Amino acid sequence: MPMVLLNCDKDIPEREKHIYLKVDGEDTRDFLPISNAPTIPGTLSERGCAFCGAKLVIGGVLKDTIQMVHGPIGCAYDTWHTKRYPSDNGHFQMKYVWSTDMKESHIVFGGDKRLEKAIHEAFDEMPHIKRMIVYTTCPTALIGDDVKAVVKRVMEARPDTDIFTCECPGFAGVSQSKGHHVLNIGWVNEKVGTVEPEVTSPYTINFIGDYNIQGDTQLLQQYWDKLGIQVIAHFTGNANYDDLRAMHRAQLNVVNCARSAGYIANELKKRYGIPRLDIDSWGFNYMAEGIRKVCAFFGIEEKGEALIAEEYAKWKPQLDWYKERLKGTKMAIWTGGPRLWHWTKSVEDDLGVQVVAMSSKFGHQEDFEKVIARGQSGTYYVDDGNELEFFEIIDLVKPDVIFTGPRVGELVKKLHIPYVNGHAYHNGPYMGFEGFVNLARDMYNAVHNPLLKLAATDIRGETTTRFLEAAE
């Protein structure tokens, strides 16, 4: 019974295995949604592609690296205003787009020469940049361009450069998740261990699975600085390419996003003996716990307690102001995967918010084990949700606010339900203590903003024909 076949899915009954309604007395031994599986024909998936997971989530964040997309120009678009991972060097990575701009003749006759020319041209145009990632895309993978051979030739011709090849065309997997995997494993295979870092502290970590969304990394870096902990590499927020080549020298891998970067943490443990510590970086209680664990690992607990006390004194009253006004708010979280389990208890405990529906685009069953353990009964847990399912679940649970991406955000705005960007944030950062106050502020402003209700009022009265939405 708790696996749910929604009315809108009556013609694609396979969807029942992807939608779970938690009830008291059951757990993940009884039911676990199918996930990381091919999208069912007939469903309107909002997933991205494998290339997206590699380039737009992880690799593209690097602040000193040319991101050469070997494919048609359309694969390269996604920049300044759609990705929000700034950097402290003037946001180099968001200001430029590089592409081999493959056209029909290149597909027919092969793109190797065009790629080689484009790589040289990019390095010539930006002589201060010496690092590059080359990505294959669907067409260049299909025609079999030998990208690694081209890259080898260029690196021989330009010995001061280093190039990483990421062969992860969009069709390589069922969702973005495959791109995370390919980049993680490729990087640890080919690049980790090729640079020795300058170690300046007795306490060293890699901070893995944080992409500096609107400054998350830079906010957390303040904590590590206060604790005297050196971050060898941020994977990959505000990071340099060579930082990530030195990941083998950290004493501890602190993992935030276990979905997009758990692979490299696992491999670093297996190959270099570096332990993996998973933490939640969103929420007061969780962030404090994460700091306590990191400090306990290094035996610097007093420093950790001092930092937590300082941050609580500064930000807790503001959090409480919002909690008082958000208590009882019904929230839906429709994001990639990990934010479901990172957020459901933190908004409940820290803000008194009730999460009534969650949908994951690319989560695996591991993510559903986590979120079902943490989430409430009466809440829907959906894998690879489609648009009609979103409409139906909205009717069932009546959320006051939905944290999701711009695609679904546009959809729910038409229903006059407030939406907060759960991927790139509205006004972040959202991590850490200050960040969670920002999240609370954005949620408060969304829920109490009168604009959406006003927009729903048609002053022309009954004389006009109302536009019907597809779902009605």
Add this chain to the structure above:
Amino acid sequence: MSAEQIDQLYNFCQERYLWQFFSRSWDRQENLDGIFAVAAALFAGEEVKRDTPMEKLFYADAKIMVADFQERFPWIAACKPEEIRSLLSGVKDRLTEIAITKSLNGELTHSLY
């Protein structure tokens, strides 16, 4: 020590700790073994070895878990040492069952990460 007390701790662990949900069954087992062994030692007031990276990791996770138990379940202070041992053993068994032996996660035994 009662089944209800084990339930309380188990439910808390389930919704709180990420170490039970690592990628593969052997990672989960390693965490459960390491953390619960250190937790038992901490409750017993024994010295905990912190020489290797993994020992430091288990200490960090176990220390927080013990502190959480003591703060959120004050009845634990009245438990005798043998009761704490059975309590921890009961919680570990239940976590092992849900996270490993009866988990429906199809990726748990994949040989590669």
